[in-house]
Amino acid sequence: MKSMEELVDFYFRPNRLPHLWCPGCGNGVVLGALLKAIDAENLAKDDVAIISGIGCSSRASGYVDFNTANTLHGRALPISTGLKMARPELNVITLSGDGDCSAIGGNHLIHAARRNIGLTLVVFNNSIYGMTGGQYSPLTPVGKKATTAPYLTIEPSFDILALAQAAGATFTARATTYHVPVLVDVLRKGIRHEGFSIIEVVTGCPTNYGRQNQMGAPAKMMEWQKDHGVMKAAWDKMDEAAREGKFPIGVLSERKDLKEYTKAYDEVIARAQASVKEETA
Amino acid sequence: MLKFYTKRCKGCGICAYFCPRGVLEITELNKSAIKAGKENDCISCGQCEMRCPDYAIFVKKEGA
Numbered sequence: 064m065k066s067m068e069e070l071v072d073f074y075f076r077p078n079r080l081p082h083l084w085c086p087g088c089g090n091g092v093v094l095g096a097l098l099k100a101i102d103a104e105n106l107a108k109d110d111v112a113i114i115s116g117i118g119c120s121s122r123a124s125g126y127v128d129f130n131t132a133n134t135l136h137g138r139a140l141p142i143s144t145g146l147k148m149a150r151p152e153l154n155v156i157t158l159s160g161d162g163d164c165s166a167i168g169g170n171h172l173i174h175a176a177r178r179n180i181g182l183t184l185v186v187f188n189n190s191i192y193g194m195t196g197g198q199y200s201p202l203t204p205v206g207k208k209a210t211t212a213p214y215l216t217i218e219p220s221f222d223i224l225a226l227a228q229a230a231g232a233t234f235t236a237r238a239t240t241y242h243v244p245v246l247v248d249v250l251r252k253g254i255r256h257e258g259f260s261i262i263e264v265v266t267g268c269p270t271n272y273g274r275q276n277q278m279g280a281p282a283k284m285m286e287w288q289k290d291h292g293v294m295k296a297a298w299d300k301m302d303e304a305a306r307e308g309k310f311p312i313g314v315l316s317e318r319k320d321l322k323e324y325t326k327a328y329d330e331v332i333a334r335a336q337a338s339v340k341e342e343t344a
Numbered sequence: 345m346l347k348f349y350t351k352r353c354k355g356c357g358i359c360a361y362f363c364p365r366g367v368l369e370i371t372e373l374n375k376s377a378i379k380a381g382k383e384n385d386c387i388s389c390g391q392c393e394m395r396c397p398d399y400a401i402f403v404k405k406e407g408a
Binding site: 066067068071080081082084085086087088089090091092095240241243269280281282283285286 | 393
């Protein structure tokens, strides 16, 4: 197993560091954890495709030496879907931000989940549109400040994992940038999972979210994650009052009863070929 | 032993905050460094390396 330094040397494209993320931004931690997970799963660079949308988090695809594409705002999932259909043997990992995935690409998310296509979707949830200057996203909690909500947000936020689960996602998990070993673990499980897997990573945006909401230094934001993320096993034993304001982390749901989309499509191909043979016979 | 990539460091302070032995500080130049007098206090726990968002600090285990 490679050390973190060796991982960075091996998987990063040359001369891409320092990256452009702000001081204390959690995106670097998520990308580092993803490299750890890919390395631990022994996946060759050529067997991995990293597709991202638009936003701070989506810049990640440009740094690493896999088959990568930085695509359209919100449309990382349709492009990943197309790639997976054409090359089902690839491990397609889709990187998206909270706004990219839940607002602009919200419809793509529910349909990718419904189809149960074998993608691994990593949602960097920093609760804000960071790149464009701090507008609130569908994952910004209610009662928070944003440049588009100077008098606090009034819209309840999505629980994106519950949304994906309801739409049919067969693997949902959450981690934070504080809980790195948990993050690596759920990323590995998500990559290994055959159908659609979604991993929400709670990450800090000190520049555009933390500053507006007086969350303090980047380390304080990370400590907030430590205090509010609760492992699933402990979460299940907590009552409603104790859960207030906190969120569960770890693998939240996994099911294996649904067929993966490219496998189901293979059957369509077989049926179509059989009918053509009958006609020509 | 700690290895710094000073060019990558943006001085966010996460490593210094989570170091259980208080070995690290952010210097006037806004870079992470070992505090004076704390050179031998690192226990190679790897907390700094694990959470550094900039891949600017790594822990080398002794003898490795």
